[in-house]
Amino acid sequence: MAAALSRALKLPGKKGSELGEYDPLTQADSEDDSEEDDLVLNYPRNGLGRDGCMGTGASKLRVGRSGRLVGGQDEAQEDEEEEEDEWRERLPSKSGQGREDTKGMQYWRESGRERMGEDRGGSGPLGGAGLGVNGTDAEEKRMRVKHAVRSAFFLVPLVCAMLLVLLCAFLIPCHKGELEKKLQWEIPLGEAGGVTPPALALWDVDGDSFEDVFLGVTEWTNDTHTAQGNKIYSAVAVSALSGRELWRKVMRESVMYIQCGLQLSTQPSPVCLLIGKSILKAVNGTTGDKVWSVPLKNIESQAVLLPDLQGDLVPDLLVATLPADEALDLSLTLISGYSGAMLGHPVPFNLTGQGKLIGPLLHETQQGAYYILFGLGDVEAISLRDIYIRATGKMPITEALRRKDPGWEGLKKTNSSSFIHIYRGSEGVEFLLPLVTGSGNNRNSLDTVSNLNSSRSDWMLVFGSSTLSVLRQKDLRKDWTFNSAPIHSQPAPGHFNDDGVLDLFIQHSANGVMKAQIVDGANGHLLWVAEFVCPRLVLDISSISTSTGQSAFLFWASEPIKAQRNVTKTTVAPGVAAAEPLIRKLFLLHPAYPTILLELTSTTDTAVTSAVSYQEHLKDATYITVSSRPTPDSEPGARIVKSTILRAAIAKAQIVRLGESNKTGAALKPGAFEVNKFFRRLSFKHQ
Numbered sequence: 001m002a003a004a005l006s007r008a009l010k011l012p013g014k015k016g017s018e019l020g021e022y023d024p025l026t027q028a029d030s031e032d033d034s035e036e037d038d039l040v041l042n043y044p045r046n047g048l049g050r051d052g053c054m055g056t057g058a059s060k061l062r063v064g065r066s067g068r069l070v071g072g073q074d075e076a077q078e079d080e081e082e083e084e085d086e087w088r089e090r091l092p093s094k095s096g097q098g099r100e101d102t103k104g105m106q107y108w109r110e111s112g113r114e115r116m117g118e119d120r121g122g123s124g125p126l127g128g129a130g131l132g133v134n135g136t137d138a139e140e141k142r143m144r145v146k147h148a149v150r151s152a153f154f155l156v157p158l159v160c161a162m163l164l165v166l167l168c169a170f171l172i173p174c175h176k177g178e179l180e181k182k183l184q185w186e187i188p189l190g191e192a193g194g195v196t197p198p199a200l201a202l203w204d205v206d207g208d209s210f211e212d213v214f215l216g217v218t219e220w221t222n223d224t225h226t227a228q229g230n231k232i233y234s235a236v237a238v239s240a241l242s243g244r245e246l247w248r249k250v251m252r253e254s255v256m257y258i259q260c261g262l263q264l265s266t267q268p269s270p271v272c273l274l275i276g277k278s279i280l281k282a283v284n285g286t287t288g289d290k291v292w293s294v295p296l297k298n299i300e301s302q303a304v305l306l307p308d309l310q311g312d313l314v315p316d317l318l319v320a321t322l323p324a325d326e327a328l329d330l331s332l333t334l335i336s337g338y339s340g341a342m343l344g345h346p347v348p349f350n351l352t353g354q355g356k357l358i359g360p361l362l363h364e365t366q367q368g369a370y371y372i373l374f375g376l377g378d379v380e381a382i383s384l385r386d387i388y389i390r391a392t393g394k395m396p397i398t399e400a401l402r403r404k405d406p407g408w409e410g411l412k413k414t415n416s417s418s419f420i421h422i423y424r425g426s427e428g429v430e431f432l433l434p435l436v437t438g439s440g441n442n443r444n445s446l447d448t449v450s451n452l453n454s455s456r457s458d459w460m461l462v463f464g465s466s467t468l469s470v471l472r473q474k475d476l477r478k479d480w481t482f483n484s485a486p487i488h489s490q491p492a493p494g495h496f497n498d499d500g501v502l503d504l505f506i507q508h509s510a511n512g513v514m515k516a517q518i519v520d521g522a523n524g525h526l527l528w529v530a531e532f533v534c535p536r537l538v539l540d541i542s543s544i545s546t547s548t549g550q551s552a553f554l555f556w557a558s559e560p561i562k563a564q565r566n567v568t569k570t571t572v573a574p575g576v577a578a579a580e581p582l583i584r585k586l587f588l589l590h591p592a593y594p595t596i597l598l599e600l601t602s603t604t605d606t607a608v609t610s611a612v613s614y615q616e617h618l619k620d621a622t623y624i625t626v627s628s629r630p631t632p633d634s635e636p637g638a639r640i641v642k643s644t645i646l647r648a649a650i651a652k653a654q655i656v657r658l659g660e661s662n663k664t665g666a667a668l669k670p671g672a673f674e675v676n677k678f679f680r681r682l683s684f685k686h687q
Contacts, residue, residue, distance in 0.1 A: 180618075180620075180647075183241065184644060187641055189641050191219060197609035200213070201258040213237070213641065215236050216233070217639070219234070233255060235274045237285070240613065240622070255275070256299070257303075258274060260445065282340060292339055292340030301357065302319070303335075304319070308398065309396065310338075314336075320333075321333060331348045343392055349380075358376070362451070365407070368400060369405040370403075371383055371405075371420070372384055379422035379432055380419045382420070383404055383409075383418075423461065429462070436493065460504060462490070466508075467481060467483055468524075482524040487506050490540055492540065492553065494545075495549065495550045497550075503521045505517070514558075515531050537606055539556050539608070541555045542623070550590070554600075557585060558583065584604070587599060594658075596675055597657075599653055601649060609626045611623075622646070655672060655675055
């Protein structure tokens with residue numbers, strides 16, 4: 001009560017008291033109330049609850065409160081109100097705060113002494129020996145387990161991430177290296193039949209994401225009782241991964257064309273067409289089993305993929321036939337892609353031109369009308385609608401096939417004529433090809449997307465064997481004309497400069513020299529030229545899109561002539577064979593280094609045809625070549641099919657430098673390290 005009276009009177013002795021000061025009014029019961037007051041004041045600051053984990057302190061708190069209840073409920077309530085007033089008064093006081101802190105330290109020291117007593121085995125306030133120690137040990141164990149779990153949650157994902165990095169760094173490159181080894185192979189398939197190129201096509205039919213190889217094969221046999229005499233003709237499918245034979249289909253005649261990619265709802269795998277002189281046969285691409293066949297006479301062209309003519313959701317086909325005894329009666333035949341049945345009858349055309357058969361090609365105009373381009377020496381066009389009506393006597397059921405382009409129809413010479421003259425001149429047409437990148441790499445695809453791109457493009461036109469032009473499809477006018485020596489192989493389109501317009505790679509051979517040229521597709525100007533020793537072969541050029549946005553060009557030749565200027569030439573008497581066989585080399589040209597060629601491989605074999613297969617997931621490409629390998633005796637040579645990974649070949653390639661510029665201010669000759677670094681980083685992509 002003395003403490004309450006002192007606070008009520010607000011005596012300065014109590015208010016300003018420090019530790020150790022004497023106050024006559026409060027000294028009497030300070031010893032009794034100090035501990036209780038300290039507990040009340042320190043309760044919110046120390047954060048102790050009534051059921052806290054500090055056993056000793058909690059016990060003291062309960063004892064203090066129970067003592068107040070014994071003394072009387074009213075007095076305890078009054079003391080609590082007085083203590084609250086004291087809390088409000090002492091809060092801003094620094095001296096009071098110091099006293100409270102000192103009392104708090106005294107309380108914890110007393111609690112510690114009580115715990116030490118418990119550790120020595122004495123009874124604590126809870127009435128049980130050693131309970132405080134057991135509680136502390138359990139808490140420490142729980143905290144250790146908690147920290148271990150947290151560490152595990154951190155370390156396990158870290159270890160998994162490290163393992164994933166190791167897998168990506170080591171296992172995946174090893175897997176890629178194994179794939180590259182499998183994609184490089186060489187196998188013999190039949191006997192060589194001279195330098196006539198055999199049928200060749202690429203398509204993935206076994207579902208491994210690599211384009212398999214299809215080839216027309218001729219083999220000799222001693223059995224003269226076969227229908228073909230002593231020859232066996234067949235079409236062979238070869239796996240791209242290992243070169244193993246997938247299936248073989250024996251034919252009664254030589255296979256002129258193989259085309260793959262026709263999709264039928266009744267066949268889970270793509271369908272391939274095997275085209276001979278008198279038969280067109282569709283087979284399952286995976287097994288080689290027959291799907292349907294149609295007999296025809298004097299087939300002269302490969303099949304042209306058409307839009308659906310019958311409404312069965314399957315593209316239909318068109319082929320050209322040309323009887324040998326009626327050279328002017330070229331016929332176009334429509335065939336159902338679903339069943340192989342002929343749609344109506346063949347449609348004959350009396351053509352006045354003579355020369356090489358051009359087409360047939362499908363073209364879709366800007367108005368969405370379909371026309372067929374074909375001809376002998378000259379190039380004519382006729383509406384697909386008119387061909388269908390003349391073949392079946394019916395109107396096409398789809399609106400797209402009924403359409404005609406007024407611009408193209410206006411090019412007819414007379415209203416009664418059904419022909420639209422694309423090109424007519426005194427010099428016959430040698431090549432008419434769509435101006436599409438990679439169109440020469442695999443022209444035998446029946447893929448709808450690639451055929452659609454080709455049917456909407458301009459054309460590259462070669463006429464008179466030495467004049468090259470680009471023909472615009474919108475108005476059938478020539479953009480430019482480039483005159484050259486006779487062009488012996490079809491041009492290959494690709495991007496040599498950065499103007500976004502396809503340029504053209506051409507080559508011709510004469511007097512033991514092969515000249516390679518690249519013509520600007522925008523204006524017909526010459527961009528690049530080089531001369532080589534004539535390799536005595538005519539093989540199409542391949543162009544490949546690269547990661548730089550430009551194209552790389554692959555072509556066969558012998559040594560560059562400028563590299564042999566200091567070599568003494570030897571002459572061989574007529575009729576005497578050379579002592580050393582002619583070595584043919586596969587070169588790669590990239591526009592980034594126009595004065596440098598990469599020699600990828602060299603051989604004495606005679607390459608007769610080639611194709612490029614893209615490996616999208618490897619960012620690489622394989623180069624497929626079919627060659628005739630000579631034999632020392634009089635036996636027929638072997639036909640060799642070889643698959644080469646381009647990036648692996650580039651890593652081992654030799655650098656061949658062409659003539660350097662001597663002009664003042666010309667760029668310095670690139671070093672071998674710079675060239676190797678560029679080509680090792682080069683990757684390939686789809687066109």
